[in-house]
Amino acid sequence: MNVWLEKQRHLIDFTLASLARRKTKNLGLLLAYAVLVFVLASLALFTQALRTEASFVLAGSPEVILQRMVAGRHDLIPPGYIEKIGRIRGVQKQEGRLWGYYYDPVVNANYTFMARPADEVASGSIMVGATLARARGLAAGNVISFRSYSGKLFAFKVSAVLSPDAELLSADLVLLSEADFRAFFEYPAGHYTDIALSVANPQEVRKVAEKLSTTLPDSRPILREEVLRTYQSVFDWREGIMLTVLAGAILAFAILSWEKASGLSAEEKREIGILKAIGWETSDVIRMKMWEGLLISLTAFLLGFIAAYVHVFYFGAAVFEPVLKGWAVLYPRFALVPTVDGLQIATLFFFTIFPYTAAVLVPIWRAAITDPDSVMRA
Amino acid sequence: MIELSQIKKAFNQGQPNEYWALNGIDLTLEAGKVTAFRGPSGSGKTTLLTLVGCLSRPTSGRVRFKGQDISGLPERFLTEIRRQSFGFIFQQFNLIKGLTALENVILPGFPTGRPRAELITAAEEIFEQLKLSHRRTAKVEWLSGGEQQRVAIARALINNPEVIIADEPTANLDTALSREFMAILEGFTAEGKTVLLTSHDPLVVESDAVHRVIGMRMAVWSTTKKPCFSSQQSSPY
Numbered sequence: 315m316n317v318w319l320e321k322q323r324h325l326i327d328f329t330l331a332s333l334a335r336r337k338t339k340n341l342g343l344l345l346a347y348a349v350l351v352f353v354l355a356s357l358a359l360f361t362q363a364l365r366t367e368a369s370f371v372l373a374g375s376p377e378v379i380l381q382r383m384v385a386g387r388h389d390l391i392p393p394g395y396i397e398k399i400g401r402i403r404g405v406q407k408q409e410g411r412l413w414g415y416y417y418d419p420v421v422n423a424n425y426t427f428m429a430r431p432a433d434e435v436a437s438g439s440i441m442v443g444a445t446l447a448r449a450r451g452l453a454a455g456n457v458i459s460f461r462s463y464s465g466k467l468f469a470f471k472v473s474a475v476l477s478p479d480a481e482l483l484s485a486d487l488v489l490l491s492e493a494d495f496r497a498f499f500e501y502p503a504g505h506y507t508d509i510a511l512s513v514a515n516p517q518e519v520r521k522v523a524e525k526l527s528t529t530l531p532d533s534r535p536i537l538r539e540e541v542l543r544t545y546q547s548v549f550d551w552r553e554g555i556m557l558t559v560l561a562g563a564i565l566a567f568a569i570l571s572w573e574k575a576s577g578l579s580a581e582e583k584r585e586i587g588i589l590k591a592i593g594w595e596t597s598d599v600i601r602m603k604m605w606e607g608l609l610i611s612l613t614a615f616l617l618g619f620i621a622a623y624v625h626v627f628y629f630g631a632a633v634f635e636p637v638l639k640g641w642a643v644l645y646p647r648f649a650l651v652p653t654v655d656g657l658q659i660a661t662l663f664f665f666t667i668f669p670y671t672a673a674v675l676v677p678i679w680r681a682a683i684t685d686p687d688s689v690m691r692a
Numbered sequence: 693m694i695e696l697s698q699i700k701k702a703f704n705q706g707q708p709n710e711y712w713a714l715n716g717i718d719l720t721l722e723a724g725k726v727t728a729f730r731g732p733s734g735s736g737k738t739t740l741l742t743l744v745g746c747l748s749r750p751t752s753g754r755v756r757f758k759g760q761d762i763s764g765l766p767e768r769f770l771t772e773i774r775r776q777s778f779g780f781i782f783q784q785f786n787l788i789k790g791l792t793a794l795e796n797v798i799l800p801g802f803p804t805g806r807p808r809a810e811l812i813t814a815a816e817e818i819f820e821q822l823k824l825s826h827r828r829t830a831k832v833e834w835l836s837g838g839e840q841q842r843v844a845i846a847r848a849l850i851n852n853p854e855v856i857i858a859d860e861p862t863a864n865l866d867t868a869l870s871r872e873f874m875a876i877l878e879g880f881t882a883e884g885k886t887v888l889l890t891s892h893d894p895l896v897v898e899s900d901a902v903h904r905v906i907g908m909r910m911a912v913w914s915t916t917k918k919p920c921f922s923s924q925q926s927s928p929y
């Protein structure tokens with residue numbers, strides 16, 4: 315075992331020395347490789363983040379949201395509307411929701427204000443999202459005042475900061491009591507922003523929507539499954555692009571590996587012959603080259619992956635912005651939360667490291683099994 | 693120590709360019725002696741050394757090393773024997789460019805799994821003997837011919853082999869360096885090592901360091917079983 319370890323150490327030492335000898339060639343290779351991993355990993359991380367995001371957003375949303383339309387625009391739900399819906403089979407719960415956006419000039423950001431029942435949030439107090447709390451330096455017990463759109467100042471006591479687990483959803487959220495909400499926005503009494511309906515049986519959702527449209531012709535039901543489909547089609551479209559890029563990248567990579575492989579120079583072949591003649595086994599030579607391939611591909615993978623992570627989660631995938639801009643129309647306030655999927659890394663790892671190592675090893679193997687006596691005649 | 697019986701070696705056997713480089717060689721080589729092979733170019737000297745040194749296998753015939761028949765062994769075992777028992781000094785030195793003298797010398801030690809520190813100590817001792825210590829960290833391509841040769845010799849010695857095989861070791865050396873090399877050879881035999889070498893160089897072949905000279909003749913590529921070598925000068929065995 316010790317001997318084995320010592321042998322591997324020797325092989326790695328030699329490999330490092332070999333790599334250093336062909337510095338420019340190997341650096342170029344490393345760079346090209348890292349760029350490839352970077353592109354692939356950026357795409358992978360980005361889609362993964364979008365997916366996670368979407369599933370988060372949708373998990374918490376009701377099956378049907380009813381909006382009233384006036385001249386084709388989203389308008390307030392007037393009083394008596396909820397009663398007009400009456401009882402529809404399959405609807406478990408229907409409630410008027412109150413929410414709106416508030417622009418905070420202090421940190422130059424938009425918050426989402428949402429009213430909650432009095433038993434959740436007491437009058438005069440608010441609960442804030444973790445991101446918001448961080449931005450304004452808030453903790454539970456603090457008092458903060460917001461100037462309303464009408465110019466009046468309202469002071470609230472922060473009763474809690476929302477759990478950072480659901481940060482994605484609650485990042486910019488301010489929960490307050492219904493009374494406070496109406497007072498702050500001077501929201502007309504009895505009016506709501508929209509109506510949320512929960513439907514237990516997914517099969518009944520369409521029927522519920524149809525009924526809503528007939529009872530309230532000026533309203534528009536938005537189904538969660540439709541939103542889901544929209545997300546899905548956007549994903550599909552993007553995935554098409556990504557597959558194209560992926561295929562291109564893999565092709566480029568194959569060419570790169572082939573180049574490197576067939577570029578097994580006379581010099582390298584001679585070296586393999588020498589090593590064999592002085593007592594290295596075929597397997598030693600192959601192992602040494604495998605270390606070489608692994609060192610290059612692992613370094614490239616790490617570099618590329620870390621760069622991609624930073625790119626996607628700290629710079630919002632800036633490089634891909636032109637392609638991904640469409641997304642912003644669907645969901646304007648999009649902040650990616652770092653999510654890394656093990657399987658995804660494994661796939662990426664396999665598709666980048668394996669072909670390279672294989673492509674490098676095949677010619678090495680061919681060179682390594684040739685008779686060592688060739689070095690005797692140079 | 694090394695016995696060859698009825699050794700034949702064909703290249704490209706069965707193809708139109710089939711060529712018999714050796715055609716029926718019988719030979720016994722003694723331990724602790726310097727044996728030189730001499731003969732015209734193409735007479736099969738290098739080929740013979742590769743057979744003895746386990747770098748290749750005969751087409752037919754037996755090679756026995758210390759009583760063991762090694763001609764039929766699979767490559768892995770040949771490599772093992774080569775590593776443990778033979779040290780090679782090649783005509784072109786065959787050093788690996790870009791590595792230092794020291795790194796080149798310890799290369800044959802890697803597959804043995806000897807700790808690096810130990811290998812380096814051993815290498816430094818050899819450098820000391822060969823008066824090359826001051827150049828040990830220089831890249832081999834910067835070394836002079838004589839220095840490169842000594843690096844090649846040092847590399848052949850690192851695993852402390854019983855047999856040293858040198859193919860045209862002095863081909864790239866001037867007279868003074870060739871003499872120095874012969875002196876080093878005498879040192880080997882004093883330590884009980886066996887040396888096999890080939891040379892065209894009269895300075896080498898006629899040197900006192902060489903105990904026995906074997907003349908090789910061109911192999912005839914017909915199948916007639918002529919003896920293809922003659923002993924010109926030999927110590928009793």
Ligand SMILES: Nc1ncnc2c1ncn2[C@@H]1O[C@H](COP(=O)(O)OP(=O)(O)OP(=O)(O)O)[C@@H](O)[C@H]1O
Pocket residue numbers: 691703704711712713731732733734735736737738739740
């Ligand atoms: N791999 C090979 N394929 C075909 N022919 C070969 C091969 N190796 C050697 N030969 C032939 O075998 C013959 C013997 O070669 P070898 O190298 O042993 O000669 P040598 O005695 O060492 O010659 P020199 O003094 O020029 O080094 C030569 O005619 C050579 O062309």
Ligand SMILES: [Mg+2]
Pocket residue numbers: 737738739859
């Ligand atoms: Mg020769």
